[in-house]
Amino acid sequence: MSSARTQFRALFVRELQTVVRTRVYLLVALGVWALVVALVATGGGGESGYLPAVVDLLLPLELLVPAVAIAVGYRSVVADLERGELAVLESYDVPAWVYVAAIYAGRAIALSAILVGGLLITAVLIAVSASPDTGIYATHTGVDSPVLFGRFIALTVLYGLTMLGLVVLVSVVARSTRTALALAAGGVVLVVAGGDALVILGLTEEWLSAESLFGSLATVPNSAYRGLVFETVVGVASGVETGYAAARWSALGLVGWLVGSLMLAVGLLGRRQR
Amino acid sequence: MTETASPSESHQPTETTPAGDSRLTATSITHRYGELSVLEAIDLEITPGAVTAVIGPNGTGKTTLLRILLGQLTPTEGTVEYTGPAADRPIGYLPQQPSFRPQFTAAETLAFYGALLGLSVDTHTALERVGLADAADRPVEALSGGMRRLLGIAQSLVGEPPVVVFDEPASGLDPSMSTRAFEILADQAAEGTAIVVSSHDLGLVERFADRVLVVHDGTIAGRGSPRELMAETETASLWDVYDAVVHGHRGDT
Numbered sequence: 001m002s003s004a005r006t007q008f009r010a011l012f013v014r015e016l017q018t019v020v021r022t023r024v025y026l027l028v029a030l031g032v033w034a035l036v037v038a039l040v041a042t043g044g045g046g047e048s049g050y051l052p053a054v055v056d057l058l059l060p061l062e063l064l065v066p067a068v069a070i071a072v073g074y075r076s077v078v079a080d081l082e083r084g085e086l087a088v089l090e091s092y093d094v095p096a097w098v099y100v101a102a103i104y105a106g107r108a109i110a111l112s113a114i115l116v117g118g119l120l121i122t123a124v125l126i127a128v129s130a131s132p133d134t135g136i137y138a139t140h141t142g143v144d145s146p147v148l149f150g151r152f153i154a155l156t157v158l159y160g161l162t163m164l165g166l167v168v169l170v171s172v173v174a175r176s177t178r179t180a181l182a183l184a185a186g187g188v189v190l191v192v193a194g195g196d197a198l199v200i201l202g203l204t205e206e207w208l209s210a211e212s213l214f215g216s217l218a219t220v221p222n223s224a225y226r227g228l229v230f231e232t233v234v235g236v237a238s239g240v241e242t243g244y245a246a247a248r249w250s251a252l253g254l255v256g257w258l259v260g261s262l263m264l265a266v267g268l269l270g271r272r273q274r
Numbered sequence: 275m276t277e278t279a280s281p282s283e284s285h286q287p288t289e290t291t292p293a294g295d296s297r298l299t300a301t302s303i304t305h306r307y308g309e310l311s312v313l314e315a316i317d318l319e320i321t322p323g324a325v326t327a328v329i330g331p332n333g334t335g336k337t338t339l340l341r342i343l344l345g346q347l348t349p350t351e352g353t354v355e356y357t358g359p360a361a362d363r364p365i366g367y368l369p370q371q372p373s374f375r376p377q378f379t380a381a382e383t384l385a386f387y388g389a390l391l392g393l394s395v396d397t398h399t400a401l402e403r404v405g406l407a408d409a410a411d412r413p414v415e416a417l418s419g420g421m422r423r424l425l426g427i428a429q430s431l432v433g434e435p436p437v438v439v440f441d442e443p444a445s446g447l448d449p450s451m452s453t454r455a456f457e458i459l460a461d462q463a464a465e466g467t468a469i470v471v472s473s474h475d476l477g478l479v480e481r482f483a484d485r486v487l488v489v490h491d492g493t494i495a496g497r498g499s500p501r502e503l504m505a506e507t508e509t510a511s512l513w514d515v516y517d518a519v520v521h522g523h524r525g526d527t
Binding site: 002003011012013014017021022055085087088089094 | 361375386433
């Protein structure tokens with residue numbers, strides 16, 4: 001019998017090849033890169049340094065990253081379902097967790113390449129165009145640094161991977177690519193905008209206490225991402241604690257959404273045809 | 275996708291028979307969707323070296339029966355047991371309208387399915403078997419519907435499964451493609467594979483099937499070789515058998 005590792009490798013390689021051979025993903029990448037560069041250029045932050053650029057990018061990326069995750073992932077599972085390939089894969093005794101893991105891993109690499117590519121281009125542009133000198137590597141607080149921008153890239157990728165997990169879950173739930181697109185868009189808007197709104201509502205209606213604010217924000221993916229950026233990138237350079245979010249809980253929140261989404265996807269896929 | 279097998283199904287190999295004597299045995303299969311009963315107490319055996327055809331009107335539970343035999347659907351009651359030697363892939367499957375990722379060539383598609391089993395597939399031979407050797411390097415998106423069906427048949431045979439289930443392999447194909455599809459099935463059966471095929475093409479079933487199961491109203495209303503069924507219903511063709519069993523028009527042609 002073939003091992004889970006063998007099956008994972010075959011599925012993962014197929015997923016990567018699919019992404020590489022699909023021109024629309026290249027167009028998405030080019031569009032995202034151009035947009036990120038344009039945001040920094042028009043925001044003016046790029047001329048001042050890495051941290052001003054982070055501030056320029058943070059809010060747009062809260063929306064752009066989920067959109068890219070949808071573009072990369074909404075067809076991932078449902079397209080195999082529509083083609084009948086899921087039923088065929090069952091005859092190869094592929095466990096649901098191997099399939100979901102391989103699909104996710106392949107798409108995650110594509111998404112990461114798109115996000116990292118755009119932000120690295122931006123970093124290079126900042127390095128050659130910004131003043132004062134941005135070539136300083138911060139060893140203490142209060143100094144702008146490419147290291148902090150690197151941290152921002154890592155957090156953005158983590159946020160993207162979390163949103164991709166949600167999109168893959170939606171792709172498992174959906175019965176057609178059209179439904180998957182609608183569900184993914186609706187689901188992400190619900191989580192991103194609805195989560196923040198719910199926290200605000202909870203505070204005003206007083207079923208959330210002020211003490212539980214950080215914990216509540218950590219459970220909303222984009223709030224967690226925003227909080228992490230403020231706490232570990234912007235706050236570091238400003239030299240004072242922002243008091244905006246609980247970094248550890250925010251990181252756990254993102255990882256929790258990611259792991260939870262994928263586990264649910266595995267469970268639903270395993271039960272779907274029984 | 276698979277999860278823990280239901281106690282009512284077993285597709286794990288049971289080595290009580292020699293190689294080449296693989297079979298599927300379904301016992302008292304009943305399946306309901308809510309209140310709607312689709313299959314009622316069906317017993318059948320899929321034997322090696324033979325083409326077993328499942329025929330019947332639309333909506334009588336043929337695809338449900340095939341999915342239960344494949345282990346993709348757990349019957350409400352009853353068991354399905356695979357008996358035979360250990361195999362990387364005990365049961366191969368061709369869905370009704372097979373399709374594959376359009377970005378890959380025919381050869382790459384077969385190589386991928388082989389890789390799932392840890393096998394290096396001889397794609398040329400596998401495609402040659404279904405008459406697609408010349409299209410090996412053609413992307414799936416550039417294959418006609420019939421060629422995709424043939425590629426699906428080639429896929430269903432990857433790993434040399436001892437039992438293969440074909441769901442409407444000739445549906446939508448021109449006569450020569452349909453015949454070609456059934457010839458491949460018959461060739462495979464001649465090599466010892468147990469073949470199950472559902473089809474509405476009764477001419478091809480009559481010509482190529484060794485055994486026929488007529489599914490009607492959730493039960494097997496007739497079973498036997500085409501010749502036996504014709505004798506039993508005093509008819510001259512499988513179409514007349516179908517008419518007699520499904521519509522009750524016996525021996526009037």
